[in-house]
Amino acid sequence: MLDLLRNILAFTGTFLVISSLTILAIQIAMGIFTSKPKLSRKENYIIYSIGFIIALSLIPFYHFPA
Secondary structure, three states, rough: OOOHHHHHHHHHHHHOOOOOOOHHHHHHHHHHHHHOOOOOOOHHHHHHHHHHHHHHHHHHHHOOOO
């Protein structure tokens, strides 16, 4: 039972870190290339979608402790 909980926490943590870092990197790159610090809602929605898609596509490479 504890192994299942540990795997769920490991998956959640890995997913959040990968998606957050991807979203942050894309936002910084967009800010640099467009030279505007504030992005629109539509741009943010697209960036969040890309971050989640990248995190979802990397799921087969996640390593679980148990």
